[in-house]
Amino acid sequence: MMYDSEAWTNSEICSSNPEVGRKYRLICREMDRMLETYGYIRDKNIYRVRGKKEQYIIHTPAPDEPEKMEMLPEGNEPCIVIFAHFGVISSILSHLLNIPFVLLAHAAFFPASSVTVLSAEERWGNEAYFRAQCTGDVHHLLAGGEPISPAGSFVKPFQA
Numbered sequence: 001m002m003y004d005s006e007a008w009t010n011s012e013i014c015s016s017n018p019e020v021g022r023k024y025r026l027i028c029r030e031m032d033r034m035l036e037t038y039g040y041i042r043d044k045n046i047y048r049v050r051g052k053k054e055q056y057i058i059h060t061p062a063p064d065e066p067e068k069m070e071m072l073p074e075g076n077e078p079c080i081v082i083f084a085h086f087g088v089i090s091s092i093l094s095h096l097l098n099i100p101f102v103l104l105a106h107a108a109f110f111p112a113s114s115v116t117v118l119s120a121e122e123r124w125g126n127e128a129y130f131r132a133q134c135t136g137d138v139h140h141l142l143a144g145g146e147p148i149s150p151a152g153s154f155v156k157p158f159q160a
Contacts, residue, residue, distance in 0.1 A: 002102045005045075005094070014102075027088060028095040038078060040120060040128055045098045047120070047128040086110055086152035093118075096130040110136040111157060112149040 001011045008014060009021030032042045040047040082092065089110055094101040096118060110116060117133040138148050148157040 003100050005098055005100045008100050008102050011102075024091050024094075024101060027091040031092055031095060034080075038080070047130075049122055049126045049128050052122060052126045085112070089116065093132075093135075097132065108135065109153045109157070111138055111141075111153070112151050113141060113146075114138050115140065 002008050009024060014020045035042070035047065039050040039052070041050055082089070084092065087105075090105045090108070091101060093099070093108075093116065094104045097104075114136040116135045116137070118130045119133055120128045121131050122128045141148060142159075148159055150157055
């Protein structure tokens with residue numbers, strides 16, 4: 001049950017505090033509402049792109065095929081920036097990537113002030129699927145000589 005993207009909120013441990021499931025659903029609902037203003041309408045585990053003509057991208061170019069880069073969309077869609085703490089960003093990522101929250105929150109660490117980049121890939125019909133390009137990136141902190149915060153981790157984070 002804990003590994004199910006929807007049913008985890010009904011597990012014994014999570015249902016002992018009903019606010020957990022309510023807050024998770026609220027975050028997901030509000031994220032979908034915001035995305036809908038950009039034309040992304042949630043449909044089960046994918047998003048439909050309102051007003052998008054159907055296209056089919058079945059492969060990506062190899063590094064030695066720069067001429068095939070032309071087939072990829074420009075990627076000049078609006079950029080949405082969200083600042084959130086570990087619990088909220090884990091909820092958002094869980095929902096957008098269809099990964100059960102419990103699994104994501106226990107398997108990943110997103111340090112405070114880290115950067116996570118998702119793209120909405122529209123590659124099959126009018127379907128869009130969110131895909132992580134990078135998660136928990138802290139290069140900007142390291143370059144500035146800032147330590148990586150341990151908030152949200154149960155071990156001291158690697159300080160490269």
